[in-house]
Amino acid sequence: xxxxxxxxxxxxxxxxxxxxxxxxxxxxxxxxxxxxxxxxxxxxxxxxxxxxxxxxxxxxxxxxxxxxxxxxxxxxxxxxxxxxxxxxxxxxxxxxxxxxxxxxxxxxxxxxxxxxxxxxxxxxxxxxxxxxxxxxxxxxxxxxxxxxxxxxxxxxxxxxxxxxxxxxxxxxxxxxxxxxxxxxxxxxxxxxxxxxxxxxxxxxxxxxxxxxxxxxxxxxxxxxxxxxxxxxxxxxxxxxxxxxxxxxxxxxxxxxxxxxxxxxxxxxxxxxxxxxxxxxxxxxxxxxxxxxxxxxxxxxxxxxxxxxxxxxxxxxxxxxxxxxxxxxxxxxxxxxxxxxxxxxxxxxxxxxxxx
Numbered sequence: 064x065x066x067x068x069x070x071x072x073x074x075x076x077x078x079x080x081x082x083x084x085x086x087x088x089x090x091x092x093x094x095x096x097x098x099x100x101x102x103x104x105x106x107x108x109x110x111x112x113x114x115x116x117x118x119x120x121x122x123x124x125x126x127x128x129x130x131x132x133x134x135x136x137x138x139x140x141x142x143x144x145x146x147x148x149x150x151x152x153x154x155x156x157x158x159x160x161x162x163x164x165x166x167x168x169x170x171x172x173x174x175x176x177x178x179x180x181x182x183x184x185x186x187x188x189x190x191x192x193x194x195x196x197x198x199x200x201x202x203x204x205x206x207x208x209x210x211x212x213x214x215x216x217x218x219x220x221x222x223x224x225x226x227x228x229x230x231x232x233x234x235x236x237x238x239x240x241x242x243x244x245x246x247x248x249x250x251x252x253x254x255x256x257x258x259x260x261x262x263x264x265x266x267x268x269x270x271x272x273x274x275x276x277x278x279x280x281x282x283x284x285x286x287x288x289x290x291x292x293x294x295x296x297x298x299x300x301x302x303x304x305x306x307x308x309x310x311x312x313x314x315x316x317x318x319x320x321x322x323x324x325x326x327x328x329x330x331x332x333x334x335x336x337x338x339x340x341x342x343x344x345x346x347x348x349x350x351x352x353x354x355x356x357x358x359x360x361x362x363x364x365x366x367x368x369x370x371x372x373x374x375x376x377x378x379x380x381x382x383x384x385x386x387x388x389x390x391x392x393x394x395x396x397x398x399x400x401x402x403x404x405x406x407x408x409x410x411x412x413x414x415x416x417x418x
Contacts, residue, residue, distance in 0.1 A: 064190035065105050067292075068211075068278030069096055070247045070261040071113035071145060074124040077376050078267060081331060081354040082298070086127045091297055092264040096277055097135050099292065105279070107189060108138050111247025111261060112145025112199055112213035118157035125164055136176050139189070144181040144198040145213040145247055192282040199248070209280070209287045210244040218255040222271075243287040245278055252276040252291055259289045265296040268376040269333055273299065301332035304365070305340050317352040328352050335359055335368060 072089055079085040100108055115124055132140060144162055151157035165179050178187070180196040184203050187194055193208035204210045219227050244258040250271055252262030261278045263271070276291040303314050315330040334356035336342060347353055355372070359365040 064107070064192040064282045066107035066109050066141075066189070066194075066280050067096055067100050067105055068109050068111060068245050068261050068280055068289075069093065070111050070252075070263045070277065071147070071250060071267070072110070072128075072264070073113055073116045073147065073267050074128060075121050076116040076267055078300075086121075086124050088298055089265065090127050090131050092294070093131055094134075095294070095297075096264070097131075097138065100138060103279075106139055108135070108140050109194075109211055109245075109280075110140070110142045111211060111245065112143045113147040113247055114142065114145070115161035116147050118147075118149060118151055118159065118161050120161040120164075125161075129165075132174055132177050138176065140177045141187075141194075141196060141211070142177065142179050143196050143211055143213060143247075144179075146199045148181075149199060192285065194282075204242045204244065206242050207285065208243075209282055210242055212244050212246045212258070213248045214246070215248065216244075216246075216255055216258050219249055219258070219260065220251055220253050222250050245280060245287075245289060254289075257287075261291075264294055265298065266300040268373070269300045269302055270373050270376065271300070298329045298331065301330060302369075303332050303334050305334060305336040307337075308340060310340070311343070311346075314350055315352070317350065333357070333372060335365060 072093065074086050074089055076085065082088065097108065100106070114128060142162070142165070144160055148162055149156055149160040160181055162179055162181050165174070165177070166181055168174050169177070169179050180198050182198060184195060184197045184201045186205060186208055187196070193205070195205040195208040195210045197203065197210060197212045199213040202212070202214055204212070215221065215227050217227060221227055242257060246258055246260045249260045250263045250267060251260070252275070253260055259278065262276055264275055264277060266273065266275075273296075275294045275296055277294055279290040279292050281288045281290075299315075301315055303310075305311055305313070314334065315332055317328045317330060328351065331352050331354050332350075334353050336356060336358055338358050338360050342356075343349070347356075357368045357372070359368055
């Protein structure tokens with residue numbers, strides 16, 4: 064048995080403020096996964112949760128996902144709910160999750176090729192192999208099945224750059240047990256023991272880095288093999304630090320060699336420019352893909368600006384500052400020497416040891 068595993072989609076995500084056609088762009092990424100399935104003889108596709116960014120899905124977001132599903136009747140599709148699909152506020156469940164409409168359609172036997180698992184875990188046999196689907200926040204894994212989950216586990220890399228360790232609550236202890244899991248929830252592709260996070264198909268925020276992947280999962284006699292399939296997003300997000308006039312050359316063109324979408328803006332950037340750098344008067348006209356620009360004077364100013372930008376993007380930045388700064392600098396469009404200099408300055412300011 065084989066299936067493709069797709070991480071968080073986040074229709075209606077905060078990026079839509081800057082990219083109005085975000086939902087259509089996300090749909091294009093999913094269409095490419097469906098095409099990969101067809102081209103490679105894969106009949107099953109599994110979504111690992113967080114279809115939407117919030118329980119109150121927009122009509123447009125629902126329409127776009129419904130259109131995707133209706134255009135894939137040749138595939139068997141399984142969808143679990145993630146925390147963003149169900150959680151109204153931290154720890155509080157919404158009365159109507161984002162997938163409620165699709166649940167209703169399922170009750171009336173519409174979309175018969177799609178199975179939505181929103182509330183309780185369930186085990187199904189797919190081509191003779193046991194697969195257990197665990198919508199958030201369920202963790203009742205089955206050691207004799209392949210488990211599809213939407214939670215962290217000890218040792219996993221959180222989206223804010225921190226490694227999750229030494230959690231002693233029951234949820235994470237359960238996920239430390241030997242079990243085969245594929246997972247959504249975390250946006251960077253990585254594996255922890257027998258748990259494999261696919262990451263997202265695209266950068267959901269400017270704090271995320273490339274590359275991106277989806278999973279190709281093969282199960283034979285209960286044994287799972289996971290392969291990461293590289294996925295080049297149809298659009299990319301850049302943080303550009305400008306400390307000199309020469310650094311202006313690091314600003315990507317609106318379509319910077321992107322071969323997926325040739326006729327639209329594919330490279331969006333946030334510009335962080337030092338106050339001593341004279342910004343050309345026609346810069347924003349020349350680069351309509353600059354969606355926001357900020358001026359900084361000191362490294363501390365830059366840190367504050369980036370933190371505020373991440374907060375506006377809805378990114379959790381409650382983490383060790385040194386880890387966060389290193390992670391963010393990795394995503395920035397700047398020379399390696401500049402990144403090292405920036406971190407050294409930051410470390411001097413904080414009295415930290417540079418590693």
